[in-house]
Amino acid sequence: MTGASIRLDSVQFSYGSTQMSFNLSVESSDIVAVMGPSGSGKSTLLNLVAGFERPASGSVMIAGRDVSALPPAQRPVSMVFQENNLFAHLTVAQNVGLGRSPSLRLDAADHSDIDRALERTGLAGKQARLPAQLSGGERQRVALARVLVRSQPVLLLDEPFASLGPALRREMLELVRALHAEHGMTVLMVTHHPDDAHALAHRIAFIEEGRVSACADTATMFSENAPESFKAYIGN
C-alpha cells in the first residue's frame, strides 16, 4: 500500500437548495484533517471522493486519474464511518474478509492476511466474535483491519472515533498514525477536535458553507496567521 494524490476541480454538488463547490489538492501520503462547522459539507466532500455522491460537474481525480464516473467499489479508496461499519451477522474475520472479497471467497493467503491485520489492530483471538460481542473501540479496530486487507491508497475517515472516550480516541489516533507510517496511504479525516488534527494531520482543510475556504499546514492553521473564521471555529 502506498498513497495517491487527490484532486477536486470545481466539483459542484447540491442537496436541494444547498449548493457546494469544492476545490482541493492533496499530495500523496498526506494526512489532512477536514474541519468545519456542522452542515458545512465535510461528509459530502468525503462522499464525493468515495463515489457515494457524484458531482453535477467538475472532476474528482485520484492518482491523476479521473474517477468521477466510477462507482465506489471501483475507486482506490477505503472509508471508515463513525459507526455501522460492520455487518452484525458476520464474524470479525468475515467482516475483515469482505475487504478482500465481497463474496467471502477467500484462500489461505487471504486468511493469513486477515489474521495478520487483526493482530496488527490488537484483535488477535477475536476472529469468531460477532460485532455485538465487541466494544465500540474494538468495532472500529475491525474496520481498520479491513482497511489493511483492502490495501487501497486512499483512506477516508468520517469522524471514526467520535463516539469513543478521550483515552480510547487517542489510542485509535495512534493506531492510525502507526498504520500510516507503515503503509503511507493518503488520509482525509473529518474531525471536530483540534487535538485530533494536532496529533495526526499534516494539513487542515477548513470547510465553510460548501467550500474549502482554507487549506494549509497544521502549524499555520493553529498560529496567529490562520484565517479568522477558523480561529473563531476552534474557539481561539
Ligand SMILES: Nc1ncnc2c1ncn2[C@@H]1O[C@H](COP(=O)(O)OP(=O)(O)OP(=O)(O)O)[C@@H](O)[C@H]1O
Ligand atoms: N442526504 C441528504 N439529503 C439532503 N441534504 C443533505 C443530505 N446529506 C447532507 N445534507 C445537507 O448538506 C449539507 C452538508 O452536509 P454534510 O453532512 O456534508 O455536513 P458536515 O459538515 O459533514 O456536517 P456534520 O459536522 O454535522 O456531520 C447540510 O446542509 C446537510 O443538511
